Amino acid sequence: MSAVDRLLAGEGQRPRADARRNLERLVAAARAAVAEVGVEVTAHEIAQRAGVGIGTFYRRVSSRESLLESVLDEVLGEAVAAADQALGAADPWQGFHGFATAFVRLRAESCGVGEALGGACGPALDRALSEVRERIRLLVERAQAAGLMRPDVAWQDVAFLLAAVATGPSTIGLRAGDLQWSRNLQVVLDGLRTTAPSPLPGAPPSQMTAIPTGGERPRTA
Amino acid sequence: MSAVDRLLAGEGQRPRADARRNLERLVAAARAAVAEVGVEVTAHEIAQRAGVGIGTFYRRVSSRESLLESVLDEVLGEAVAAADQALGAADPWQGFHGFATAFVRLRAESCGVGEALGGACGPALDRALSEVRERIRLLVERAQAAGLMRPDVAWQDVAFLLAAVATGPSTIGLRAGDLQWSRNLQVVLDGLRTTAPSPLPGAPPSQMTAIPTGGERPRTA
Amino acid sequence: MSAVDRLLAGEGQRPRADARRNLERLVAAARAAVAEVGVEVTAHEIAQRAGVGIGTFYRRVSSRESLLESVLDEVLGEAVAAADQALGAADPWQGFHGFATAFVRLRAESCGVGEALGGACGPALDRALSEVRERIRLLVERAQAAGLMRPDVAWQDVAFLLAAVATGPSTIGLRAGDLQWSRNLQVVLDGLRTTAPSPLPGAPPSQMTAIPTGGERPRTA
């Protein structure tokens, strides 16, 4: 269920066109704002990005927290969809790989929403969370059973690793490029695999994705 | 240079003994507070933990942000020290491994300070940051030159990976155990290595660190 | 003039039937809402109770305050009617008694509207107010002239007493029962009379109205 539908669920009848449009704008603005400035975005900022007044914000959304919750719910729903597709893949590792990519991308977008809401996000998200967990467990077990993933990692470890890989727009003065997460992910996938490392995306002989800040790029031997 | 020295630099004369003691307390309190409650700790909380009044806080520190900056500076200094020791190690991979462990632990402690300060942390930290960057570059190049680290990663990727691994006390409703970062790190190190994966710490035959939440642990084959 | 007529006065032409019906609903809803939840009822609540949209509310009523004013006007009109009937009574005291009862009941219903509007209710109500004042003066004078009401009270005092008696759903943790005002009124009437006190309503030998909260009822000798 999309965040918009979720937020509309409480309403009695079907919303007017402008109301729905504003809600969509708010959800999109919230998602973008969270991705850019983090979960501490103010209600005003979100409203402004959405091009609506603060009054409209609260009319459509009931509270800042509930909006963030809905955004997170939406993201989790997308993760579940990706996992279901992955479970249908013939090759367990290919499936896991595809899911991991989708999951990390999603997480990079909605960066930190879950943590920010903490345990306080109420039972509203319990279903979505447990669905994601269940899928990850299945994907990990399937890959391990096929001998394609090292057997000494718990699915929880995998969850943490995938979450971690998406993290952090910057470190030690470096600013992450748009595809940093994909390079991080490649290393982690190689660490999880039973066999030898695959070449990083864009690794020699082709060019790697540029890193904007922070001086010289290495000569990737 | 320690955080304390750094903060004393602005002062005209040599500080009185009690002034210095209070400053030391503030830095230590800030570091602990950040590790425990996160970067959003209030100035009052830090002052209280340090056992000084808020007035003293600002007399010694000029602003909350600058104190956090100093904490980060101190952490970076420790990272540099760890790196220098690692560069002295006979085995390049052993050296890198030791540094990575120290770096991740430090980062887990000072969790998020860097990001919280954003790019706005001013030129004050430039030296420390570039020192860390330089060391990481050297460590990576040394390991790669020895054929012990895959050659298709940039040192920046390594920096991001190490930063990422330390992250996040929770994800998808799971709560990280104290040693989650070490399990994460092991996978990443294996992904970076040229050779086959090593067993995770605590992997069979010994027991792994328990994860408090989230149901059954896997049968680590 | 009814509240509805009053509010229609500003309009140019004669109102359409549905417009008038909506206005009547609004006034009735406002009156009920004020009686139930108090003068701080929101415009939305009144509109909802009236079964109209907030847009219609403002089309018909110009402002929340002016609607409350109209409610008060209506109540005052009813008070005037009660007074006129009372002035026609053969016995001056019976007349006053009847008016007092009606007035207090009205005031209990519209409790606090007058005060809430403060002195700011404009000249719109001047006529109604002075009509009520005039009637009370006449009733008091008539009763005093007949030697049935103590001569040392001013009609203003009587007005205040009657207003006061209707007041307050609670005090010192007690919650008023539905007929509290009638018991209060009885004491006040006895205080105003020239002769000895009459038994309270429900006083011995019959039962008094129960008071829900606050422990034991007295043994009404």
Added chain:
Amino acid sequence: MSAVDRLLAGEGQRPRADARRNLERLVAAARAAVAEVGVEVTAHEIAQRAGVGIGTFYRRVSSRESLLESVLDEVLGEAVAAADQALGAADPWQGFHGFATAFVRLRAESCGVGEALGGACGPALDRALSEVRERIRLLVERAQAAGLMRPDVAWQDVAFLLAAVATGPSTIGLRAGDLQWSRNLQVVLDGLRTTAPSPLPGAPPSQMTAIPTGGERPRTA
């Protein structure tokens, strides 16, 4: 216990002189503001009247509601003191009379605080409220036992009457004079008494207290 002491109770040690002074100002300002503009006074208004910033308001008082609660507690404490003195009076009616006067005066000042806080004022006031109730019961029973108060009123009725008498700064366009409550009270006391009415305060041959607004005063025969 005064409102100031009550609010200081939470604090660890004894407050600095300026802190105490500001707290006293806030309590006094709150009490005055409530008496003048009613319980819906804003925190800003109280702070402004007290001559302090809004920050100081919250530092001293923890919440607007808790300040009002303390004011009410103070008022109730004064009522209890008046009642205890009244219970010591030789003549039961004189005692009741004195208490009633004090109680009504207090209530006129703190007009409506109790109701505004509603049942939500927490158990903090339970003690004070039940103490007042108990005293009123005793005073009423004593007067009734001595045959000086009509036996068919419950002490709860008396409580409501005294509360009512203090009420309402205005009605039907009249503005209450400062001593309106005392004239109201006189009538009520006469209604409660077993014997004939006493002259109103200021009744002939002396002059009655002037009523500022609302036209001609009656010729008090």
Added chain:
DNA sequence: TATGAATGAGTTTTCATTCAT
């Protein structure tokens, strides 16, 4: 015309920072 969506000023409260004691 009736509707209800949109608006923004105003309310309570927090917290980084300044200043009197």
Added chain:
DNA sequence: TATGAATGAAAACTCATTCAT
């Protein structure tokens, strides 16, 4: 100097009122 009291900008949220549908 050390203290903590005072400050006010800013955040979340409400509600009377306006305006597009």
